[in-house]
Amino acid sequence: MSLVQIYLDAVTHQVITSEELAYVAGNHDHFDRTEQKLSARLEQLISVGSISVGAR
Numbered sequence: 678m679s680l681v682q683i684y685l686d687a688v689t690h691q692v693i694t695s696e697e698l699a700y701v702a703g704n705h706d707h708f709d710r711t712e713q714k715l716s717a718r719l720e721q722l723i724s725v726g727s728i729s730v731g732a733r
Contacts, residue, residue: 678697678700680701680704680708680712680715680716681715683697683700683701683719684715684718684719686733687719687722687728688722688728690733691727691728691729692728692729692730692731692732692733693719693723693728693729693730693731694730694731694732694733695730698730701716701719
């Protein structure tokens with residue numbers, strides 16, 4: 678699983694699964710600077726309601 682793939686799937690389907698969210702949270706400390714920015718963008722999209730947490 679990669680953060681880029683999770684991000685693209687979440688943006689495309691407007692849904693992120695709980696497992697994907699757990700992966701992002703569990704691996705955040707190991708992300709490089711670009712991945713940290715991508716995860717911050719994902720968090721913002723979830724916060725404003727553009728992406729919801731659920732099942733695809």
